[in-house]
Amino acid sequence: CSSKYVLSQIHPMWQGPLAVPGGDRQSPIDIIQRKSVFDSELKPLVPDYDPDTCQQMWNNGYSFLVEYDDTTDKSTLKGGPLQDKFRLCQFHFHWGECNDWGSEHTVDRRLFPAELHLVHWNSDKYSLFEEAVMEDNGLAVIGVFLKVGKRHEGLQKLVDALPAIRHKESIVEFTRFDAACLLPSNIDDYWAYHGSLTTPPLTESVSWIVMKQPIEVSHDQLAVFRSLLFTSAEEEVQKSMVNNFRVQQPLRGRTVRSSFS
Numbered sequence: 001c002s003s004k005y006v007l008s009q010i011h012p013m014w015q016g017p018l019a020v021p022g023g024d025r026q027s028p029i030d031i032i033q034r035k036s037v038f039d040s041e042l043k044p045l046v047p048d049y050d051p052d053t054c055q056q057m058w059n060n061g062y063s064f065l066v067e068y069d070d071t072t073d074k075s076t077l078k079g080g081p082l083q084d085k086f087r088l089c090q091f092h093f094h095w096g097e098c099n100d101w102g103s104e105h106t107v108d109r110r111l112f113p114a115e116l117h118l119v120h121w122n123s124d125k126y127s128l129f130e131e132a133v134m135e136d137n138g139l140a141v142i143g144v145f146l147k148v149g150k151r152h153e154g155l156q157k158l159v160d161a162l163p164a165i166r167h168k169e170s171i172v173e174f175t176r177f178d179a180a181c182l183l184p185s186n187i188d189d190y191w192a193y194h195g196s197l198t199t200p201p202l203t204e205s206v207s208w209i210v211m212k213q214p215i216e217v218s219h220d221q222l223a224v225f226r227s228l229l230f231t232s233a234e235e236e237v238q239k240s241m242v243n244n245f246r247v248q249q250p251l252r253g254r255t256v257r258s259s260f261s
C-alpha cells in the first residue's frame with residue numbers, strides 16, 4: 001500500500017483541522033530522540049489499575065474504546081512527570097490500513113502500525129473528566145506503540161470482543177480486563193511532553209507519556225482492528241475503520257523530556 005493512497009483515503013474526520021488556530025501545543029508529534037532532553041527528576045510511572053472497574057467496550061465511529069468506572073480512585077496513575085493522581089477513564093487505539101503506518105506519534109519519523117492510548121484525568125484537581133479536559137494539566141495519556149510480532153495473549157480477549165461492536169455506536173459489556181497487561185515490560189523508559197487531544201476538541205490539556213518500548217501483537221490481531229467499521233449498521237456504504245490517526249503537528253519550540261539517558 002503506497003503512502004499517496006492513504007492521504008486520499010483518510011476518513012473525513014481526520015481531514016479536519018490540521019492544527020488548531022493559535023494552538024502551539026498540538027499532538028501528535030515526531031519525537032526526535034537526539035533532541036529529547038534527559039530529565040533525572042522524572043520518576044518511575046506508577047499505574048495501579050483494578051480490573052473490576054472495567055465496564056464496556058464500544059465503537060464511537062472513530063476508534064473503539066474500553067471504558068472504566070472512574071467514579072472512584074480505584075484505577076489510577078501516579079509518578080512519572082505527574083504531580084497529581086490521575087484516574088483511568090478509557091483506552092483506545094489508532095491504526096492504519098496496513099502495517100506500514102497507523103501510529104500517531106513517530107520516533108525519528110518511524111511509524112508503527114498502531115498506537116494505544118490510556119486516558120486518565122486529574123482527580124486531585126477536578127471531579128469529572130469533562131471538567132479536566134478543558135484544563136491545562138487536566139489529562140494524562142500514556143501512548144504505547146504496537147509492532148507486528150508474536151501474538152499478545154492479553155490483547156486477545158479484547159480482539160475476540162471486536163466483532164460484537166463492528167458498527168459505529170455498538171456497545172458490548174466488557175469486564176475484568178486489566179489494562180496494565182497492555183503496557184510494555186519496561187515502563188521506566190518514556191518520553192514526556194505537553195500536548196493535546198489528537199481528535200476534536202483537540203484541547204491542549206494533555207501530559208503525554210510515550211513509552212519507548214513497543215508491545216508486540218500478531219498480524220492477525222491487527223487485522224481484526226481493521227474489520228471494524230466507521231459507519232453504523234443503517235448506512236448504505238460501509239467504511240472500514242482504518243487510518244484513524246492524526247498527522248504529526250509542529251513542535252512549536254516544545255522540549256520533549258526523556259526518563260532515560
Ligand SMILES: NS(=O)(=O)c1ccc(Cc2ccc([N+](=O)[O-])cc2)cc1
Nearest residue numbers: 117119133141196197198199200201
Ligand atoms: N487520542 S487522544 O488524544 O488520546 C483522545 C483521548 C480522549 C478522547 C475522548 C474525548 C475527549 C474530549 C471530548 N470532549 O471534550 O467532547 C470527547 C471525547 C479523545 C482523544
Ligand SMILES: [Zn+2]
Nearest residue numbers: 092094117198
Ligand atoms: Zn488516541
